Amino acid sequence: MTQSFWLLGSCLTILADHTTTDGKYDLIEGYFPSGTQTPPHCHTRYSEQLYVLEGEFTVWVGKNKVVLGAGESAFIPMGTPHVVAALSDQPARGLVVASPSAFAHLVEGTGTLNENEETDLALFMRVSSEIGDETLGVPGDLP
Secondary structure, X not given: OOEEEEXXXXXXXXXXXXXXXXXXXXXXXXXXXXXXXXXXXXXXXXXXXEEEEEOEEEEEEOOXXXXXXXXXXXXXXXXXXXXXXXXXXXXXXXXXXXXXXXXXXXXXXXOEOOOOOOOOHHHHHHHHHXXXXXXXXXXXXXX
């Protein structure tokens, strides 16, 4: 069963998580409205693969910047600071595979069902810490 949540301005739909993958990975579809950007962060316990379905994502992996269009992907190794953003005038949609499973726990535990409800940042930071994520700044900052 899929579940959708709003988190830091993006809609994230959990397509598969530890319950269906034996903990091996999460598969999440992300919808980023135009102008949406994650804070700089890194995952210390899982890697991330981003595949673009529609639109354009600008991704900073460490100090390297890449602009990805539909059909392109980027791999973000475990422990690498990164930012994902939809900077064009159009929204972007992509798939994220996080391996092993952990990211879906953050989305489900801190996301909201209402697009207009703000993320509880204290809860977000607590759950992020539990799964080994480190937030390295605020949206707009780069790694």
